[in-house]
Amino acid sequence: MRYLVLSLLACLLFTNQLHAQTANGFGFKGGINYNANGDYFESINSNAKNPERNVGFHFGVFGKIGKQIYFKPELVYTSTKSDYDNDSFKMQKIDAPLLAGITFFRHFNIFAGPSLQYILDTEFDGVSISEVENDFTVGLNFGVGFSLKKLGIDLRYERGFKENEATFLNNNGLGISRIDTRPDQLILSLSLIL
Template sequence: MKNLKKTVIATLVFAFVGFSMNAQNGGSFGIKGGLNYSANGDYFESASTNAKHPDRNIGYHIGLFGKIGNKFYLKPELVYTATKSDYSSDEFSVKKIDAPILVGVRVLGPVSVFAGPSLQYILDTEFEGINIDNVEEDFSIGLNFGIGLSFNTIGIDLRYERGFSNNEATFIDNNLGAGVVSRIDTRPDQLILSLSIAL
């Protein structure tokens, strides 16, 4: 299974590089980065049905994008993302690779709207110093949609991202007693502000 995941990631990277090289002839290619205002899903201690709802926290992202088209465009991205969610005095962090595939349309001057799926691969999860290896699915799919401004080689966009399906991480919380299993919904729920520069 791990070899399959590595193969899929390598294929995505090579496909993105190939696309980006072609995009230089009829579009743009560049770098992007910015801030994420995010929260994951609910946290359940042991078998309790009472959920702790997360407080949002600031994270960041950095990556590459390609863009083909002008009035209507296709924009794939490959992005490293780090997010955090606060649960009372505890903190849950996620590091992942995102590969949004966006379709957009220019609606007025430099303003465009866009939407599309985002393929996500979780690299690492941590809950207050505990590394969590037992994530239900390392691969998941989310939805991105938002609005962007483009000025020559500079672009700014604000988007919302939400994971589609339940994807829980489980771990043993020794503070609650030996063998007590807790769980967190790892689905992202975030606002993303990005600055992009075409090269």
């Protein structure tokens, strides 16, 4: 059975009737992200709490220029969530990855590039956080993709370049808490060129 499935996949990949997502143009994308932000410090002298990863989502638009070697700018709304013991840190942001990629074997591609990020809103355990060190940050995206005709799927990793702390009064009002808002996430996307 396993050989039958592998044979069918090989036939699909190498048939001449299939075409890769080589069209230049504009399209839509969306998917899920598996995210964890940085460490949480409950007060100045406390030990760091590491986040538990959680699932978020994203959707947006992109453009693509080139075929074998391409440039793909994107504009994406992203919602992430990280859990710290019984508390949750939620963040909404606009991401603008500027990706360069190479297509190989007609359907596969690898890509990388900087991701410009603007934080729209942050919330920790029901408290809106307004003291984020930098609303605008830069990170890195890199990943792999597979495409057929106008449909594509990719898996990428995103990481912020430097710490970006949010500070706020903790629940008991006796100290200042800090969270590193830098993203550390796996992103799975479906895309469609129009």
